Amino acid sequence: MSTRKLPIIDKQLARAINQYLSQAGFTNTSAALQDECETRKISLNKSTKNHIRSSQLEDFKRRLLQAFENGKQTAFFKIWDELFSKAPTRSSISILEFRLHIYFATIPLRRHPTDKHEYKEKLVDLKHYLEEGPGSKLAVNSELVPYFALPYVTDIHKHPVFKELLQPKITSGSCSPYPKSSQRVPSCL
Known part of the structure; x- marks a missing residue:
């Protein structure tokens, strides 16, 4: 033997x-x-x-989608960071994260009636994200460069690039406000 x-x-x-x-x-x-x-x-x-078990992942997905659908930016990114902050693929989801910041910043303008005061507060957060936060690293991405002007646009409803951000199709049953990134959301979650 x-x-x-x-x-x-x-x-x-x-x-x-x-x-x-x-x-x-x-x-x-x-x-x-x-x-x-x-x-x-x-x-x-x-x-x-320290991987996430599938039951934990389902709970994260549920809470993440709930925060997304309810426009709860702080709760959403807290869960998001729990899932992705130490992920080796963090750079691969940075564009999606960028688009999510834009989405959350424009939520007050999609509500009826629009909340311009809340929108101004969201723009302060967005401006910080774009200028000093992780978003600043994406200034070299030609696809995203126009969005760096968003905090400085006086009337987003009339702006040819940004008025599309306020269309109802963005929130109706869609997991992501941007067609190119919507396919990535389920794989990230």
Whole structure:
């Protein structure tokens, strides 16, 4: 009888595989790999070891969509940051996050009656995000450059670029206000 010797597994390779599985949504497979690595005394780094289980993910999705639909920007981004703040793919979702900031800034103008005071407050937050926050890094993206002018437009309803942001189609049954990013939302959630 020969005893089978387990092969030595490279820690970096195990971490990379686990990271891929987590990013691709293979949470059960990722959990199994983590359990196997623990059994073999292979240490996975903290960010991949603390993965989100599918039941937790469903709760995050529910709360995130509820905050989105109710226009609760602070609650939405708190949950968003819990999900994505340490994600290695953070840069890949930055454009979607940018568009979400624009969406939330314009919500007061889509309400009836419009709340111009709240809109001005939202513009202050948006301006900070665009000038000093993570949005500032996206100023090199030619697709997003026009949105950097939004805080300075006096009448968004008449502006040829921005008036589309106020159309009802943006909120009616759509998870994202922007056609190009709407397909990304479910995969991010």
